[in-house]
Amino acid sequence: DYRTEKNRLIELDRERTIGSKLHLTEKENRANEIITSLKTSELQSGFEDPNKFPSSQHFFDIRKTIRTSRIFQIIQKLPKGSSLHIHSFALTSQEYLYNLTFRENLYASISSSGELSFRFFPSNTSTNWSSLSQLRRTNRSNFEEFLKSKLTLVREDPRKSYPTVEDAWSAFQGIFSTVDGLISFKPVFEDFFYQGLKELREDNVKYVEIRCTGLYAYDLKGKVYRDEEVIGIYAKVIKRFRRDYPDFVGAKFIYAPHRKFVRANIDEEIEVYRRIRKAYPELVVGFDLVGQEDKGYPLSDFVTHIEKIRDIGGNLYFHAGETDWFGFESDENLFDAVLLNATRIGHAFALPKHPGLVEEVKRRGIAVEVCPISNQVLELVGDFRNHPAAVMMADGVPVVVGSDDPSFWGAEGLSHDWYVVFMAMTSRRTGLRFLKQLALNSLSYSSLNGKEMGRALEQWKVDWDEFIEFVIKRY
């Protein structure tokens, strides 16, 4: 009859969702019931009073409320596997980034247009730079506020502060320029990276692949470290971190020059990539191009060069289709990313507008790195329920969740992004199978090699079983 037929259609539809085919053990089924019932009740209160539904609002307004959600707390505990889309200068919490400005020997310079730069010097040698401690003493009243505003995109009224994508991107790029001299200082560089790993681990993420744009560091003696030397610094920190936390699987790097600046010197960048991969083949796993795609320099400009990059080895992990525009170069970057055989695509926000290409992505087993908070903060989407990846996940496109640049919008670890994905971008009926598959995807679409993957999966299984026990006991 009609009802049976409707249920059959619903079931057919559900079967396409990420994770729907996973088998759950008896204990997992119990945990699943707990999680879906908590999810339903949280959704229901939002359904009855939309003001109470955080995931339809701007992240700046909800990041504190989210912490009180039981689903969020469960997601924090959940072993999420790995974080596969994050940029090297935005790895830590906002608080940690701000606290770096209290380091000794830090100087600042403020341009006539109000842009702030940092640099560490052994002593004051130039009139262009003032020591931070002195600036703090003399400009007491609103200096901290000014400083904080230069390190974050967070504003009281984001829609007014950033009426368009362009405004958001320009502020976003500004933060990268501001933090550059702060984070590139070798002692800070090491601490910042270590802290980034620590925060990921505390959020139950045990492996990370990091996009690196400029491989550069300096110290007080004026020594400059470049390219493979910088990867060497990272390698030492990873080693130290793994000694301190043996359950952590590791970190690897995707070399990701800026599409705009690379245009003139792409051959140089290819050489850098060749050298760093030669020096650290197990740490440097691939290539990407970053920067605002709507501003041009499409992937198709680089096709012949990318052939050379392929010869060097590693994989391709392009940002592509991070746009609201349909049929423009930024949108059509998606076709290049697929044709060039990317292993994963960063954002692929525009992908569902190309159902034929979606089929090709599935056929080739390319994973999509979904970073919902980034997309909202950079003004591509308002209400998370309207995020296009909801469609891709319901259709079984392989998806992994990323946080992109959490330092700059006050997200921590990966849990905030997982939370909005789960609460706003999947069906009310979607539960633990989906979460489990997301975690598994984050390992299977990583660049871990056979032996590392074995270790990572083993660690993940231990953590997963513990998590299931925790959910059953605690809720």
Ligand SMILES: O=c1[nH]cnc2c1ncn2[C@@H]1O[C@H](CO)[C@@H](O)[C@H]1O
């Ligand atoms: O999601 C993104 N899409 C494109 N470019 C990005 C994204 N996040 C960061 N960057 C770019 O990466 C550089 C630092 O690594 C920044 O210059 C920024 O433009």
Ligand SMILES: [Zn+2]
């Ligand atoms: Zn990114």
